[in-house]
């Protein structure tokens with residue numbers, strides 16, 4: 093298979109490219125190196141890919157690039173480029189979220205419409221659910237509690253619209269808090285490991301009893317390719333299957349790595365209280381089975397081997 097991966101230099105995108113290449117696919121990666129976190133970390137992510145045969149990379153912004161040539165010969169598009177992060181999505185940053193999560197998705201879909209592909213896989217988010225009861229099935233009414241969630245839901249609706257209006261075979265996968273080696277530095281386990289190694293104290297928001305359905309990155313990218321190769325179109329959850337509280341996450345890192353200095357912070361707007369995926373649909377549709385237990389995933393992360 094020949095794939096276009098947007099957001100290829102990012103956390104999940106770089107793992108996806110590696111997984112596709114290992115499976116024998118040819119991969120064209122595109123990324124604009126946004127400055128949400130240190131772009132040097134994206135250079136590091138890319139260095140895991142650039143020596144590999146079958147991989148080519150284009151530094152380009154989906155909002156301004158001529159997307160047609162990037163799609164030449166592609167039979168699958170994995171659209172992971174976007175502006176992540178819940179808390180910074182309030183206020184003045186919202187136009188950036190809108191541009192990178194909504195307008196960029198529309199630009200890509202519009203180009204794909206004129207050059208049909210076998211599958212268009214979109215990295216959606218559990219943030220679309222807001223405070224829905226857990227475990228949450230895809231039939232739950234999405235009610236985001238953050239501006240970020242609104243933009244991810246809008247991107248997902250665009251995929252659904254191009255699917256129903258133009259027959260574009262889109263799959264939107266609602267990813268639940270992804271972790272693993274090379275995780276974004278703003279995310280919980282990256283911060284916890286940094287704190288356990290003597291870095292900045294870990295900010296624990298609220299009472300620490302909020303739960304997250306942490307999902308290991310290799311389980312996520314495996315499912316993305318499996319979904320692309322299946323007949324499935326539409327929306328499906330990808331969750332790790334065993335939500336834990338943030339207090340338990342801290343305890344797991346302390347047990348496996350070492351003591352973590354924690355600083356309490358008030359719970360901010362935008363954070364869902366609990367997330368938990370019902371993964372029945374993904375299991376039935378493309379055999380999704382999260383294999384990595386939290387302790388194994390943290391151990392791999394601590395050793396920084398994927």
Ligand code: NAD
Nearest residue numbers: 099102103104123124125126153154173174215217267270
């Ligand atoms: P990331 O920031 O590491 O990767 C996103 C990449 O997209 C970055 O390298 C960035 O430079 C690139 N990008 C952004 N806008 C672009 C544009 N207009 N043109 C080209 N490149 C652009 O984030 P991540 O954690 O790897 O997330 C990847 C995707 O998965 C995002 O769409 C995110 O919303 C979604 N997602 C992530 C999680 C998670 O837990 N990490 C959960 C749910 C959904």
